[in-house]
Amino acid sequence: MGIHSIANACSHLQNASRARLGLTSIPNTKYNLRLMLALHRAGFISSVTRGGPSPPADLFAEPEPVTAQNVATRRLWVGLKYWDNEPVMRNITPVSRPSRLVTSDLKELSRVARGFEAGYVKGLNLGETLFLSTDRGVLEVREALERKVGGLVLCRVS
Amino acid sequence: MSIPHPVTRRLVLRCLASPPVSASPRAAVAAAAAAAAAAAAPSTCRSFHNTVPLSVRRRPRFKSVRAEEMGLTSPEKIDEWSKKNFPEYSPEEKEILQERYTPEQIAALEAGEASINPHDLTIQGRLRIDQYRMPYIEDFSTIQPIIDKRPKTKPPPDPNAKFMTEEEFTEDLMEWARKFFPEHGKDAKTLRDFVWDEYKDKPEEEWPEQARKKADKAYHAYLENSGNEIKLDLETLGPSDVDVLDYITNRSVLKGKTASSGNSALAPALMNAVPGVAGLYKTVVDPADEGLDDEGQYKDIKRITNMSVREIMTIKTKLVVRRWVSNQTRLGKIGRTQLFYIAGNGDGWLGIGSAKSTEPSVAHLKAKMLAIKNMRPIPRYENRTTFGNVEAKVSGTIVKLSARPPGFGLRVPERIFEMCRMAGIKDLACKIPRSRNPMNTIMAAYQALVNQPDPEEIAIGRGKKLVDVRKVYYGGAVH
Numbered sequence: 001m002g003i004h005s006i007a008n009a010c011s012h013l014q015n016a017s018r019a020r021l022g023l024t025s026i027p028n029t030k031y032n033l034r035l036m037l038a039l040h041r042a043g044f045i046s047s048v049t050r051g052g053p054s055p056p057a058d059l060f061a062e063p064e065p066v067t068a069q070n071v072a073t074r075r076l077w078v079g080l081k082y083w084d085n086e087p088v089m090r091n092i093t094p095v096s097r098p099s100r101l102v103t104s105d106l107k108e109l110s111r112v113a114r115g116f117e118a119g120y121v122k123g124l125n126l127g128e129t130l131f132l133s134t135d136r137g138v139l140e141v142r143e144a145l146e147r148k149v150g151g152l153v154l155c156r157v158s
Numbered sequence: 159m160s161i162p163h164p165v166t167r168r169l170v171l172r173c174l175a176s177p178p179v180s181a182s183p184r185a186a187v188a189a190a191a192a193a194a195a196a197a198a199a200p201s202t203c204r205s206f207h208n209t210v211p212l213s214v215r216r217r218p219r220f221k222s223v224r225a226e227e228m229g230l231t232s233p234e235k236i237d238e239w240s241k242k243n244f245p246e247y248s249p250e251e252k253e254i255l256q257e258r259y260t261p262e263q264i265a266a267l268e269a270g271e272a273s274i275n276p277h278d279l280t281i282q283g284r285l286r287i288d289q290y291r292m293p294y295i296e297d298f299s300t301i302q303p304i305i306d307k308r309p310k311t312k313p314p315p316d317p318n319a320k321f322m323t324e325e326e327f328t329e330d331l332m333e334w335a336r337k338f339f340p341e342h343g344k345d346a347k348t349l350r351d352f353v354w355d356e357y358k359d360k361p362e363e364e365w366p367e368q369a370r371k372k373a374d375k376a377y378h379a380y381l382e383n384s385g386n387e388i389k390l391d392l393e394t395l396g397p398s399d400v401d402v403l404d405y406i407t408n409r410s411v412l413k414g415k416t417a418s419s420g421n422s423a424l425a426p427a428l429m430n431a432v433p434g435v436a437g438l439y440k441t442v443v444d445p446a447d448e449g450l451d452d453e454g455q456y457k458d459i460k461r462i463t464n465m466s467v468r469e470i471m472t473i474k475t476k477l478v479v480r481r482w483v484s485n486q487t488r489l490g491k492i493g494r495t496q497l498f499y500i501a502g503n504g505d506g507w508l509g510i511g512s513a514k515s516t517e518p519s520v521a522h523l524k525a526k527m528l529a530i531k532n533m534r535p536i537p538r539y540e541n542r543t544t545f546g547n548v549e550a551k552v553s554g555t556i557v558k559l560s561a562r563p564p565g566f567g568l569r570v571p572e573r574i575f576e577m578c579r580m581a582g583i584k585d586l587a588c589k590i591p592r593s594r595n596p597m598n599t600i601m602a603a604y605q606a607l608v609n610q611p612d613p614e615e616i617a618i619g620r621g622k623k624l625v626d627v628r629k630v631y632y633g634g635a636v637h
Binding site: 042043044081083084086088125126127 | 545546547561611613615616618619620621622
């Protein structure tokens with residue numbers, strides 16, 4: 001499972017957020033969906049909806065069933081959040097790249113979460129967070145620490 | 159068919175007009191003749207632009223109705239309107255007028271009213287009701303210098319005025335000179351006094367030669383004698399230098415006293431106290447200053463900050479950058495001092511101000527006042543350090559400030575140290591990885607301090623509950 005779609009989604013979300021878009025779409029992959037759900041749990045985005053090439057009219061409607069014919073055109077529609085004239089998710093940068101996957105174990109993660117550097121990962125600053133792909137799914141760094149799992153560091157969001 | 163370009167359209171129309179190729183030669187000849195006729199016919203109207211010509215003039219979709227057609231401008235309507243808006247005085251109004259004005263004034267008013275036709279007022283008159291109208295309709299009783307022309311109190315110059323001839327000039331000079339010897343000349347003798355008695359009543363032309371000669375001789379002798387008397391008089395009574403100067407400069411060389419009118423085209427001189435400027439350039443000592451600001455240096459900053467002089471003086475200021483800048487002109491270098499001041503109350507407020515002046519003392523004052531004026535609140539975590547790590551970039555200078563635990567101290571460069579002290583920050587670390595230009599350093603540090611992230615805002619944005627664990631464990635007694 002490559003993570004190139006994650007890196008692309010990160011760049012796209014950052015651009016869309018800085019362009020003050022309300023709703024944007026990324027390719028519908030399982031990996032993207034998991035990351036988006038993790039972002040949604042962390043409060044960075046307002047909604048995640050499965051849909052087609054055009055924006056869904058109703059974000060809460062039952063999505064169209066995925067078939068072999070339409071699977072290539074499926075998109076994830078992501079609602080972006082703003083507060084006080086500023087995007088809630090201003091920076092989202094991938095940490096792991098397809099050419100260099102970065103993993104962190106529990107010890108390193110606990111250091112990073114406290115603001116110290118660990119391996120390739122710099123310490124977290126105020127308001128920053130890290131998303132990891134673990135064997136319990138895509139988790140925020142504090143969720144991973146709660147579950148005592150390490151994993152592949154996907155991106156850093158603030 | 160819609161073909162926008164006229165040339166294209168003409169081409170297409172011609173193609174459509176020519177009949178299809180027919181089998182019979184006669185028909186072909188006829189078709190060729192028709193085509194030639196079509197080609198020979200002059201094209202209707204050649205347009206020089208490529209917009210589509212319209213067959214008829216474009217009419218608006220919604221037709222307007224003229225006032226005339228609605229009967230709004232008929233003579234009856236106009237009369238009705240003018241009677242309504244410009245009515246004659248009613249008897250009651252006339253009574254009121256009689257109470258206020260004399261019969262002569264009322265007669266004048268009535269004559270004035272009669273001279274204006276209400277119809278003309280309706281058609282041509284404009285009574286302004288907009289908010290920019292003058293505060294009066296017309297009041298000629300007072301002269302308003304801004305609106306009215308300056309009145310010419312003196313009569314206009316005489317159009318027939320001419321320069322004096324030599325004789326007239328001499329006469330004028332004599333007349334002027336006589337002012338100084340009012341007694342002299344009254345009993346002065348003329349030629350007539352020296353002629354024989356029988357010719358005294360006759361005109362000069364009828365005198366015999368002998369009589370004239372004798373009279374001339376006697377008169378010259380008299381003049382010579384009296385000339386000595388005048389010389390004596392000149393020393394005592396004659397015109398002073400001032401009078402002579404007045405004669406040279408002010409005496410008109412034109413014939414007639416009305417030659418110069420005295421009306422001047424020049425603007426009248428300014429008053430002693432010009433309204434709007436009076437008192438501006440004199441510093442008035444404010445008693446609220448308690449004698450701390452007699453020179454009025456704090457006048458502007460007092461107005462801007464709304465603080466008293468004593469409060470302003472409690473704000474600490476410090477010079478952090480001093481440099482010398484010069485402007486190269488063709489007359490040489492013009493050097494100026496540029497100063498950067500920081501101002502702070504030591505409790506979360508900080509400002510920076512920069513000023514340039516050829517006079518260093520002026521630059522000091524300006525920079526200080528600007529620093530005080532620019533003071534902004536600095537967010538502080540636990541009133542001692544920043545919220546997280548902040549970074550700002552000005553030009554090639556990047557300043558990275560890092561929050562530090564209590565007791566860490568200010569391990570920062572000198573200028574940022576002073577800024578932290580002024581702002582009341584006690585624990586901070588700093589890195590300046592790139593350019594360390596003093597000015598840019600303080601500006602970047604200021605930007606970083608002012609633009610710190612606010613944890614409350616972040617929590618609201620993400621919809622999360624935020625708790626500072628330092629204030630939770632050990633009952634918050636963590637220092």
